[in-house]
Amino acid sequence: MNNDFNIMWVVAAVVVLLLLIASVRIVPQQSVYLVELFGRYRRMLTPGLNFIIPLIEQVAHKQSMRTRQLDVDVETKTNDNVFVIVRVSVQYRVSNETAVYNAFYQLENPEWQMQSYVFDTVRAQIPKQNLDAVFDNKDSISKDVKEQLRDTMEEYGFEIIASLVTDIDPDQSVKDSMNQINAAERERRAAEHKAEAEKIMLVKQAEADKESKILQGQGIAGQRLAIAEGLRDSIAMVTDQANDITSKDVIDLLKFTNYVDVLGSFDTAASKVIMLPQPTGQLDSLSSDILSAMEAAKDSKKDG
Known part of the structure; x- marks a missing residue:
């Protein structure tokens, strides 16, 4: 017992x-x-x-009560007939403890409910825009999705924290075409920059050649002026010291001296110039021309 x-x-x-x-x-x-x-x-x-x-x-x-994330992939078509897959990430949570009742008893599956609104909003926005505009207006699409979900899900106790368009994925052939267009655009810009650089180089080179020729001309003019003044002084000095020496004799001497100096400048190991004897008659003719020019200059001064 x-x-x-x-x-x-x-x-x-x-x-x-x-x-x-x-x-x-x-x-x-x-x-x-x-x-x-x-x-x-x-x-x-x-x-x-x-x-x-x-x-x-x-x-x-x-x-x-933690914040959760719902990823929704929406396939739709843009205004320029390009099919794209848009991924939208929705971050949400139950707003407070008192909202848990509505979140559980009023919605059978809140994730499916939010997914339906995401599909509706995205498919209402994307077909109005071209592909390039879709990439540019990601923030606007995200804002529209968030506002639509917020207005709908708040009465069920859910708070929409953020809605982000995380990816826009067009067909592979469209990607390849876009890459080719971008590559061609970069090559065009590179060619323009290269042509502009070459143009600048040619302009600078032309300016340098211009300045070089100006300086060269000024140098030659100065050189000729110095030679003329030297000849004038030499003739005056010789004729003053020796009355029996004429202007013709001085010019012949200077002419012969210059002739010899020129011949000596070609006498180098690297020179490939072949010199032929200069007939003396041509030198006499040159001296006669110079004397005639000098006499004409004197006559013009007297007449003046």
Whole structure:
């Protein structure tokens, strides 16, 4: 009899222990549990140690309060008939603990609900724009998606943190064509810059040649002026010191001296110039021309 009594106490203690264990619910941080009594919402368990009535109450839903992300791939066509896949990432969370009731009991699948609105918004915006405009207006598309989701999902207890267009993926053939267009554009710009650089070099070279010729002309003019003044002084000096020497004799001497100097300048190892003897008659003719010019100059001064 005592053994049966002891066994009953042991069984009762085990049952109580099991019921006690079944009644304990530990809710982690940033989570909320919904408790139902016979299928009807009863209360909410907040983070920490909680107890429920075993076999009567049950946890119907475990809601995380953390921010989550939903990635949606939308295939659509642009205004210039290019099919693209647009990836939209929606970051959302349940706004507060009191909104958990609406988030669970009013929406069967909130992710599918948000995905439908993303599809609707993106497919309403992309077909109005060309492919280039789609890439340029990513921020505008993201803003429209966020506003649409926010206006719809707030009444169900969800807060839309952000909506981002993370990728726009056209067909591979379109990518190849775009790359070819970009490459051709870069080559055109490179050719323009190269031509402009060559133009600048030619202009600078022409300016340098111009300045060089100007300086060269000024040097030759100065050289000729110095030679003329030297000849004038030499003739005056010789005729003053020796009355029996005529202007013709001085010019012949200077002419012969210059002739010899020129011949000496060709006498180098690297010279490839072949000199032919100069007839003396031509030198006499040259001197006669010079004397005639000098006499004409004197006559013109006297007449003046």
